[in-house]
Every structure is written in structure tokens, then in C-alpha cells.
Amino acid sequence: xxxxxxxxxxxxxxxxxxxxxxxxxxxxxxxxxxxxxxxxxxxxxxxxxxxxxxxxxxxxxxxxxxxxxxxxxxxxxxxxxxxxxxxxxxxxxxxxxxxxxxxxxxxxxxxxxxxxxxxxxxxxxxxxxxxxxxxxxxxxxxxxxxxxxxxxxxxxxxxxxxxxxxxxxxxxxxxxxxxxxxxxxxxxxxxxxxxxxxxxxxxxxxxxxxxxxxxxxxxxxxxxxxxxxxxxxxxxxxxxxxxxxxxxxxxxxxxxxxxxxxxxxxxxxxxxxxxxxxxxxxxxxxxxxxxxxxxxxxxxxxxxxxxxxxxxxxxxxxxxxxxxxxxxxxxxxxxxxxxxxxxxxxxxxxxxxxxxxxxxxxxxxxxxxxxxxxxxxxxxxxxxxxxxxxxxxxxxxxxxxxxxxxxxxxxxxxxxxxxxxxxxxxxx
Amino acid sequence: xxxxxxxxxxxxxxxxxxxxxxxxxxxxxxxxxxxxxxxxxxxxxxxxxxxxxxxxxxxxxxxxxxxxxxxxxxxxxxxxxxxxxxxxxxxxxxxxxxxxxxxxxxxxxxxxxxxxxxxxxxxxxxxxxxxxxxxxxxxxxxxxxxxxxxxxxxxxxxxxxxxxxxxxxxxxxxxxxxxxxxxxxxxxxxxxxxxxxxxxxxxxxxxxxxxxxxxxxxxxxxxxxxxxxxxxxxxxxxxxxxxxxxxxxxxxxxxxxxxxxxxxxxxxxxxxxxxxxxxxxxxxxxxxxxxxxxxxxxxxxxxxxxxxxxxxxxxxxxxxxxxxxxxxxxxxxxxxxxxxxxxxxxxxxxxxxxxxxxxxxxxxxxxxxxxxxxxxxxxxxxxxxxxxxxxxxxxxxxxxxxxxxxxxxxxxxxxxxxxxxxxxxxxx
Numbered sequence: 001x002x003x004x005x006x007x008x009x010x011x012x013x014x015x016x017x018x019x020x021x022x023x024x025x026x027x028x029x030x031x032x033x034x035x036x037x038x039x040x041x042x043x044x045x046x047x048x049x050x051x052x053x054x055x056x057x058x059x060x061x062x063x064x065x066x067x068x069x070x071x072x073x074x075x076x077x078x079x080x081x082x083x084x085x086x087x088x089x090x091x092x093x094x095x096x097x098x099x100x101x102x103x104x105x106x107x108x109x110x111x112x113x114x115x116x117x118x119x120x121x122x123x124x125x126x127x128x129x130x131x132x133x134x135x136x137x138x139x140x141x142x143x144x145x146x147x148x149x150x151x152x153x154x155x156x157x158x159x160x161x162x163x164x165x166x167x168x169x170x171x172x173x174x175x176x177x178x179x180x181x182x183x184x185x186x187x188x189x190x191x192x193x194x195x196x197x198x199x200x201x202x203x204x205x206x207x208x209x210x211x212x213x214x215x216x217x218x219x220x221x222x223x224x225x226x227x228x229x230x231x232x233x234x235x236x237x238x239x240x241x242x243x244x245x246x247x248x249x250x251x252x253x254x255x256x257x258x259x260x261x262x263x264x265x266x267x268x269x270x271x272x273x274x275x276x277x278x279x280x281x282x283x284x285x286x287x288x289x290x291x292x293x294x295x296x297x298x299x300x301x302x303x304x305x306x307x308x309x310x311x312x313x314x315x316x317x318x319x320x321x322x323x324x325x326x327x328x329x330x331x332x333x334x335x336x337x338x339x340x341x342x343x344x345x346x347x348x349x350x351x352x353x354x355x356x357x358x359x360x361x362x363x364x365x366x367x368x369x370x371x372x373x374x375x376x377x378x379x380x381x382x383x384x385x386x387x388x389x390x391x392x393x394x395x396x397x398x399x400x401x402x403x404x405x406x407x408x409x410x411x412x413x414x415x416x417x418x419x420x421x422x423x424x425x426x427x428x
Numbered sequence: 429x430x431x432x433x434x435x436x437x438x439x440x441x442x443x444x445x446x447x448x449x450x451x452x453x454x455x456x457x458x459x460x461x462x463x464x465x466x467x468x469x470x471x472x473x474x475x476x477x478x479x480x481x482x483x484x485x486x487x488x489x490x491x492x493x494x495x496x497x498x499x500x501x502x503x504x505x506x507x508x509x510x511x512x513x514x515x516x517x518x519x520x521x522x523x524x525x526x527x528x529x530x531x532x533x534x535x536x537x538x539x540x541x542x543x544x545x546x547x548x549x550x551x552x553x554x555x556x557x558x559x560x561x562x563x564x565x566x567x568x569x570x571x572x573x574x575x576x577x578x579x580x581x582x583x584x585x586x587x588x589x590x591x592x593x594x595x596x597x598x599x600x601x602x603x604x605x606x607x608x609x610x611x612x613x614x615x616x617x618x619x620x621x622x623x624x625x626x627x628x629x630x631x632x633x634x635x636x637x638x639x640x641x642x643x644x645x646x647x648x649x650x651x652x653x654x655x656x657x658x659x660x661x662x663x664x665x666x667x668x669x670x671x672x673x674x675x676x677x678x679x680x681x682x683x684x685x686x687x688x689x690x691x692x693x694x695x696x697x698x699x700x701x702x703x704x705x706x707x708x709x710x711x712x713x714x715x716x717x718x719x720x721x722x723x724x725x726x727x728x729x730x731x732x733x734x735x736x737x738x739x740x741x742x743x744x745x746x747x748x749x750x751x752x753x754x755x756x757x758x759x760x761x762x763x764x765x766x767x768x769x770x771x772x773x774x775x776x777x778x779x780x781x782x783x784x785x786x787x788x789x790x791x792x793x794x795x796x797x798x799x800x801x802x803x804x805x806x807x808x809x810x811x812x813x814x815x816x817x818x819x820x821x822x823x824x825x826x827x828x829x830x831x832x833x834x835x836x837x838x839x840x841x842x843x844x845x846x847x848x849x850x851x852x853x854x855x856x
Contacts, residue, residue, distance in 0.1 A: 025578070135716075135720065135722060137573035140568060140572055141568075145565035145736075146740060148742070149736055150456060215460040273704065273725065290445075290735055290739075291563035291726065291737075292727045292730075294563060294564060294725065295724075295725040296723075296724055298721055298722035299721070302720075304720070311718070312573045315576055316575075320748070
């Protein structure tokens with residue numbers, strides 16, 4: 001039976017899961033895949049952690065050079081996260097002729113061009129299914145299933161932490177701060193939650209996924225990004241009342257006018273399949289010109305679901321030696337011919353606090369009218385707070401981003417009339 | 429640019445869609461894939477149909493031999509359906525050294541062993557993503573993404589016609605006969621709907637999918653199959669009342685005790701992601717030992733969604749020349765070591781018509797008790813029909829199939845007490 005030697009860089013949550021999956025399923029892969037996958041090395045500074053997992057001491061490499069020069073290692077699995085030293089290690093492995101499987105979204109998002117060039121030069125495989133949406137098979141779906149389509153749009157719930165927080169806020173009416181604390185206690189959010197709650201994690205993934213979907217490099221820097229830290233329980237409740245569920249969506253669109261890519265809190269119709277994606281589940285909803293709508297749903301993070309994607313890539317790499325991994329014309333930065341749309345069209349949710357109940361609707365309506373914005377739905381509460389301020393909620397029809405921003409400025413200037421509390425985009 | 433010549437066998441709904449997709453996207457594939465896909469031949473008895481699609485007369489082949497001997501044809505697309513002459517044509521193509529892409533579930537389900545043997549012998553590719561669930565990327569997910577998992581179970585809504593009928597019955601309270609007629613008028617059901625409504629179509633697909641998921645041949649003949657023709661609007665309404673939605677599910681399970689494979693009407697909790705798969709949409713819900721739950725959702729049929737799967741395979745075949753398509757130990761029939769479970773466990777819904785309201789609950793309860801069946805939920809209507817009969821609905825806890833069948837026999841024997849109207853399995 002053919003032996004396939006692997007090395008694992010990093011035995012954290014995902015690395016530990018990968019170690020466990022490969023060791024416990026070794027016989028299963030011999031039987032079902034006809035290959036014997038052997039863990040030849042691990043790289044882990046915390047030696048005790050490695051030994052506790054069951055790694056033999058002589059398999060713990062002193063450094064990346066030892067792994068690169070080990071002729072028994074065919075595939076290097078990088079599950080360290082972050083740019084350095086992961087980047088140096090991955091390039092070393094590729095330059096030593098090892099194929100690489102990585103779960104590192106930040107690294108792949110920022111340096112795919114450099115990594116691919118090295119893989120190509122050294123005739124190695126480079127696999128990254130685990131970098132986006134954990135166990136959900138979205139990268140291979142884009143590369144190997146939907147590649148005959150012109151992908152018109154994708155909308156994804158691709159960050160588990162924020163979806164957990166928004167689900168709890170929706171189902172329990174709790175505040176952002178309360179739920180964040182609970183999520184941190186349960187290990188669903190990190191002590192420093194910025195990467196998740198400010199949308200960086202989702203934007204890294206959107207960069208990778210939209211580059212594949214649209215066959216051209218979509219750099220992280222071109223993605224509009226807005227997190228969930230300002231979302232209130234009130235906004236979620238008003239949304240519900242109007243038939244919408246609030247999600248942090250990663251949106252990519254490819255139209256005749258250009259490409260738009262953005263991560264922001266978004267109201268989506270409560271009947272839409274994405275609205276029922278709850279807790280830490282993830283899903284990507286892809287619309288192609290021929291396939292119509294496809295949704296891929298599952299665990300977007302966690303030790304074993306991410307290990308599933310990594311091991312899937314390891315087996316694929318081991319059984320498809322001439323894998324040509326990517327067909328999009330990858331470039332270091334965006335192709336100069338790519339047109340990005342910043343002033344995109346969307347429907348909008350606006351929540352105001354009206355000081356002057358009698359005059360506010362006329363005034364706000366005239367501002368909307370001046371900017372060619374038409375209102376689709378409105379809620380005006382009968383009774384306001386003790387200070388006499390009355391909540392007023394609008395959902396507009398499709399309009400340009402810049403029009404809504406100008407209208408909001410104008411409303412803010414009339415501060416005797418109303419305060420603008422929230423402005424949230426709506427998928428209509 | 430490398431030219432890839434294809435031939436299309438059959439220009440029906442799917443063949444026409446494939447022709448359209450390949451011709452309209454030709455430039456797009458040149459740009460994004462670096463290949464020029466050219467339709468070199470079609471095989472279609474109805475010459476007018478071919479000409480109407482825009483096929484040049486000299487591309488219409490007289491017979492399969494002409495295509496097999498055309499050196500410009502690299503890939504043959506079989507979209508004729510049915511076993512013959514599709515089987516003869518596919519084998520001819522493979523024996524002539526052409527790779528084959530097929531959407532033919534019946535053919536692949538029944539003759540995968542023979543077709544794979546021919547493909548292997550001739551070193552050709554053989555691709556069949558389009559055979560199951562149209563544009564939904566389920567076959568490659570099982571082969572190339574989830575193959576590191578032990579797949580514990582799969583549950584699928586994999587027939588669009590029956591899902592359309594059941595959705596309409598659920599949402600509108602209409603009868604099976606009414607909705608079937610409407611579906612036939614709209615082209616969602618065929619004039620002879622047997623293959624769909626009796627579950628044959630779903631069972632062909634389950635045979636293919638479970639063989640891949642469980643890494644061993646699951647023949648069609650081993651699949652328990654029951655259609656939706658006896659489903660009534662009443663059963664759907666009672667299910668709703670109890671929190672369940674009725675779907676035709678294809679279920680495959682792989683446990684320590686053996687494999688169970690079955691297609692039948694099934695109640696599923698109304699909050700389950702599969703319950704909200706409506707109309708002609710399809711979805712497959714897969715549970716792996718590491719990935720946990722994954723759901724793949726989309727259009728399971730139709731000209732363009734199915735063409736999307738075919739063209740995906742054509743591009744994959746053209747860009748991955750040494751594709752080793754399948755790793756499961758395929759055999760002509762089930763491996764003798766495979767243990768199938770016929771007496772599977774399930775929860776059950778029973779609807780009775782009680783003649784004697786006073787005595788029926790005691791009597792039925794004692795029969796359940798005798799067969800070790802425990803009741804989870806019960807509805808007894810206060811008022812019966814004009815004839816004095818009173819509907820009585822039970823949902824049981826998990827029990828063995830044979831126990832419930834014996835209990836139903838016993839209830840039927842006590843015909844002075846109650847008639848058994850419906851017995852439907854429940855995913856609990």
C-alpha cells in the first residue's frame with residue numbers, strides 16, 4: 001500500500017483535531033482510499049501538548065527545516081494561523097517540494113499570489129478548502145462544480161461567532177454586550193473578539209471566495225467592512241416586526257457594471273434560507289446564471305469540522321497527484337481592468353428618534369424625496385420614551401449607498417427634528 | 429489555446445440546456461479556463477430539433493459509430509436517459525477512448541460496475557455529478573470533500589416532482605390527485621408519473637449516493653421504497669399540528685449493526701433545515717463523524733441547473749486529465765460482507781378511525797404495550813364524522829419496523845375498535 005507522509009504545523013484546536021482524525025481513521029483510509037497516511041512530524045513549541053495528544057517524541061520536529069528535509073514527508077499541513085511564521089514555513093515547505101494543505105484564511109487571502117507561484121514553480125499541490133467555512137465544501141464547489149456558471153452573486157454567513165451572537169440577540173432579546181460575554185465564557189468568542197465582530201474574518205474569506213467565483217483577484221482592501229458592535233436588540237426587534245432577520249452577511253456581486261464586495265450587518269427576509277441559519281452554523285448562498293440558487297450549509301469552524309476539510313484535501317492531494325488547483329488568473333493585486341462598485345444599490349433600514357412627532361414625517365419624507373429615495377415600510381410608535389422622543393423606523397426601496405448617506409446627513413442636520421440611531425442595509 | 433471537442437447524445441430538455449450553456453459560454457471558458465470547448469457532434473433523431481437549436485447540419489451524426497470514430501471528439505455527454513440505447517452508446521464511447529459525462533441516474537445506478545470497468549480499461553474519465561440532484565454539488569462533496577469522514581447518515585429530498593406535490597398539499601391543504609394534475613399541467617410531473625411518485629427516481633439516486641458515502645456498492649434492489657400516492661391532506665395537517673412536515677425522504681444510515689437504505693414519506697420536525705426545502709428544490713443533509721452536519725441545497729432538476737453539473741464535469745474532465753474518479757471498491761452487486769438492516773428503528777405516525785371512542789385508547793394502548801411500543805404524542809378529536817367514527821393520531825417513540833407492523837396487524841384484527849388509515853415513519 002502506498003504510504004503518504006504528512007507533517008502538521010501547529011497543534012492548536014484545529015491541529016489537534018487533524019491529528020486525532022488522521023490517527024483514528026488510519027485504517028479506514030487504508031481500506032477506503034488504498035493509502036496509508038502516516039504522521040511523520042509535528043511542529044509544536046509546546047512539547048507537552050504534543051505528547052499529551054499521543055505524538056511520539058521523535059516525531060516532534062525541532063524546526064521547519066527538519067520537516068522540509070525529511071524525505072518521508074509528502075504533505076505539510078499548516079494550521080498555525082496568522083501571517084508569520086506561517087508564511088515562511090509554507091514557502092519553505094513548497095520550495096522543498098512538499099505539497100501544502102492550509103486552513104489559514106488570513107495568509108491565503110493576503111499572499112495567495114506568492115504561495116501559488118511557489119507551488120507552481122515546485123510542481124506541488126496547494127490546497128485551502130479549510131480556509132473558508134470549515135467543513136462546508138464551498139471552495140471545491142466553486143472550483144470544480146459551479147465553474148461553468150457565471151456566478152452572479154454570493155451571500156454568506158461565514159463567521160460563526162457573530163452568527164452565534166446575533167442568533168442569541170434575536171431569540172432572547174439580549175444586548176450585544178451581554179451575549180458577547182456569554183460567548184466568551186463558552187469559548188465561542190475570543191478574549192479579543194475584534195477579528196470576528198468587526199468582520200475581518202468574514203472579509204478574508206469573502207476575498208478568497210469571491211476571487212474564485214469571479215475568476216479574478218479580489219483583494220481584501222477592496223472589501224467594504226462593517227462589524228456588529230453597534231447592533232442593538234431594538235433594531236433586531238423592529239426588523240422582526242417588519243419580516244426581516246439580522247445577519248452579518250458577506251456579499252459578492254458581479255454585474256455588468258462591475259464587482260461589489262462587502263461585509264456588513266444585513267436584514268434578510270425571514271423566509272430566506274439564510275435567515276434560518278442559526279447559532280454557530282454557517283452557509284453560503286450562491287446564484288449562478290445556469291445553476292440558479294445553491295446553498296451550502298454546515299459547521300464553519302471547530303476542531304473536527306475544520307479537520308474534515310483538511311483531511312479531505314490531504315486525501316485529494318494524495319490521490320490526485322497532478323492537481324491543477326486554481327484556474328483564475330491570479331494576480332498580486334486586483335487586475336487593473338476590474339471595476340469595483342463602491343456606490344452600490346441596496347434597500348436600507350433607518351431608525352430615528354423623533355423629537356417632534358407632528359413634523360418629523362413630513363420633514364424626513366421631503367429629505368428622502370430630494371435624494372430620490374422611496375419608502376417601502378414604516379413604523380411610527382404611538383408612545384415615545386419619557387423624554388417625549390418617538391421611535392420611527394423606515395425601510396426604503398433600492399437606492400444608491402451615496403444617496404442614503406447624504407439623506408442621513410441631511411436628517412442629522414435637522415437635529416431639532418430627529419436623531420439618526422441606526423442605518424442598516426437590507427437585502428430585498 | 430487547447431481545444432476540447434465534445435459530442436452530445438440527445439437534445440432533450442437537459443441536452444438542449446447543455447448545448448445552450450456550452451455555446452453561449454464558449455468565450456467565457458476560453459478566458460476563465462484557458463480551453464476552447466467545441467461541440468463537434470450531436471446525436472439526435474429529431475433533426476429539426478437540432479437545427480432549431482442552431483446545430484450545423486454537418487455536426488449531426490448519423491449514429492454513435494460516427495462519433496466514436498471522430499478524432500476531434502474528446503468527451504461524450506450522454507443525456508438521453510434510460511438504460512438502452514444509452515448503455516450501448518456509453519460503452520462504445522469509452523471503448524473508443526472518449527471520456528464520458530452522464531446525467532443518467534438509472535443507467536449509472538444499475539451498471540456503474542460495467543461502465544467503470546470500461547472507463548478504467550480504456551484510461552478514460554467517467555463523470556456523473558449530473559446524475560444526482562441536478563446542480564447541487566453532492567457527488568463531488570462525497571468524493572472529494574467529505575471522504576475523510578465516516579458518513580453516519582444522509583437524508584435527502586432528492587426528487588423535485590414529489591417535493592413540489594407535498595409542498596402544495598402542505599401549503600394549500602389540497603389533495604394528492606388535485607396537485608398531481610396541476611403539476612402535470614405545469615410540466616413538473618410527467619404524464620406517467622410513476623418513476624417520481626413511487627420513489628424509483630429517488631431510489632436510483634440513493635443507490636448512487638449511498639454507495640459513495642459508505643464506500644461499498646448499495647444496489648437498487650436493497651433499497652426499501654414507498655411512494656407518496658397514499659398520502660392525504662389530513663395526514664399532512666395532523667403532522668403540522670404535532671410539529672412535523674411531511675417529505676419524501678431518501679435515507680441512508682451506516683451503523684455498527686449495518687446499513688439501512690430507504691425511500692419513503694417521512695415526517696420531519698418542522699424546525700429541521702430539510703423541512704423548509706420547498707417546491708421543486710432539493711437538498712441532501714449529510715452527517716459525518718467529524719464534519720457533523722452539512723446540507724447541500726439547490727435545484728435538483730431542470731434544463732440549466734442540470735446542464736451546470738454536466739458542464740462542470742466537462743471542464744473538470746478537460747482540465748484534470750488523470751482523474752481517478754472513484755475510490756470505493758465497486759462491485760457488480762453488494763459485497764457479501766455488507767450487512768443490510770431491514771428491521772430498522774424509527775418513530776411512527778399512526779392514524780386510526782375509532783369506531784368506539786370509549787374503548788379504543790385502552791385497547792390500542794394494550795396492543796402497543798404488548799409490542800414494546802411507547803407513545804410520544806397523541807391527538808384524539810372530540811367530534812368524529814357523521815358516521816360516529818373519531819380520528820385518533822399517535823406518534824410513537826423509536827421502535828423496530830417489525831414491531832409496528834405487528835401492532836398494526838393486531839389493531840386491524842380488532843376491527844370493531846378502529847380502522848388503520850395511515851402508517852408513516854417519523855424522523856425524531
